[in-house]
Amino acid sequence: MGGDQDPVTVIEVSYAPAWDLEARAPWRQLTAEAARERDRAGLPYVVVYRIPGRRVPLEVRLVSWRDHYVGLWLYDDQGRRTDELDLRLLDDQSRLLSRRIRAWRYTGPEMAEFDERCPRSSMELFPDGKGSVSQEPQGARGRRFVTVPGADVRRWQGRPGFGDWPVVSALWQRVPGPVTLRPAPLDPGAGTEDACDDASVPPASCWRPPQPGRPGPIDALFRPGTRMTDGYHPEMTVVEPRRSGTLRVPSGLLAVSGPDGLSDDGPAITVCVPPGEYVLEEARVRVGYDCEWSQGWVTHTDTTAVRLRISESPAVSWEMALGPDDDPRLLGEHEIFGFGTDGATGCFADAGAWESLHRLFERHLVHGEPDAGQDIPDSIYFLRTQDEASGGELVAFATSGDGVHPVWVGRSADGDLAEVVVLVDGMPAVLQDAGADDAETAPV
Template structure:
């Protein structure tokens, strides 16, 4: 019934209009009834809860040629007890699929005997058989029109009243998207507080990055084409600095910076792609560089790397080093890769600008510690 980072109605409405995902919890008092998820491509998913507040059913709805939503998949789960529910061990899973023209197929899977070293399941299928497709169609809701999903509650034995009144739980707009506070302190040497206890910040030189095209890219080196975030910068060679965070538990790369002007930034901007809108983010959220190989890199936007070179010249050296330079030819720019915090995930990238709006530096914060000095 609670969420650590609830989204305000205003943010959800903007995400709805932009076709971006969000979720709505429908509840009565302290009892959850349904979790409604809005997905890209105007699809919806509804989870239903039983009297024990267990999530026991999932209904997927997609646009239909009639202009309505088709409940094309309906999955029900049965659990032997609370322990099995908590661990996701289902005794029975029944899946009903409905085609666009009303052909229905039902598949049941029953778990094998308990206590066996392996638990094979038995499956059975019935259908397909015809049914009126109208029985599976629902109106497409406008934002806030959650009563569209009320009839689905009857599938769990709930009986909606003749008049349904939905009241929004108040959620403040909050402070908005993640803010760049104290980024400079990520590179200040000395003692600091970290989630794992006392730590020490140690800035280290990671080499000179050569920019030839006038555009910097920040990316997982294994996914440059799909993942890179870019910004216009002057050509030349520029120092890269890593901020190492040493604690009793481990040493990790807390942040990485490439410096273009030896001038303290007067403001910080999140590095965005053209199609990204800060107004669609909830409190503390950010658009970041995605990491899927445990590695991030600064590089010229024109630089590409073959898979063979990545394995031999980047990933293997990073097993024992915090950073590695992948040299280029005389005319080809280099690449500087480094370990990404504690591994895969998404990390904010900040542009430090001068009073004149020039790019003074670019920083990737791997969020191993709070940049504003708080624990």
């Protein structure tokens, strides 16, 4: 009895509304009670664990229940993030999904945070049992090995109470001996403001809860005179949208999908519309550049988006269309849901006749049966098929490449469906909006 015991590691705990990523420091301090109030209200806050005398934190927990998110970041002695744990609160309020786990294993103290040469790994998990494990032992520039998670992976964990979270660094034996927690000293005036005041906006250098991809100013793509850039072309000018025929949707259920997939799965995304016939349009930009081969200035027109006009009312708000199994609570920063394609192809179609239209698409495009569909010349829309029984149609369009393409649904000021848009190759940045100019010069 009374043998030697490991020394106790003291860890100080502090709270703040936000975490400054550049300074690696809390943005304004909160009292524990103020943080507890924000926790109850679902507002963002952070918990910082630090060993006294250590320049950088041991770990930081980032919480925003209204965004269904809890993040945990672990730091090494150099202040580099070594591990990230992304937890999501879904329907069952008593447990959390381990959505994403990432780790960086720096090869020396001189290696910069997130250096491309740093060995790294990640694991993504989904509620339905799916997931993936990625290993990059030579860093981002080396080979990537992807497998599936083992059966013993812990996908769910109980949701701790406000003060019941474990210190993960201690669980993972990143600190010596047993651990004791104590409150960090408070700065003068800390926590005196309203704990649930969400009006104060942290600076841009602070963490914010992950937000899914946003549509950007889609309406500007269809506003002639707007100047834009895609990063490659310094300036592009929007010209008049091009009308490219119509689409019949007698079933009242619009499909937006990649027709090069398996028809047994059905369309990736469906949107309810009034049964009818709708105008197809292309958003276009005029691009000029100095061509080495032509030895002069060359101008051409590119398509930036395709649109199905549901009404003449302009869209004033946009939302991401979701498939039957898509849950936006699972998305990370700038991530999207959409339709997938491995043939750089999408389509608008009548979902009520999807199987028939899809078979006709394959017969015409894959098997070369000319009577199964109609080619569309001189347009990004390139093929139309029609179901004889219902009159429903499918019109296929080209995209810039393979992968997943989001579908954006625009609604009018009354909340009614106004248009459905697919970007051909991402959203260009607006340099000068022609609509803004009109607003400034319009008579009062």
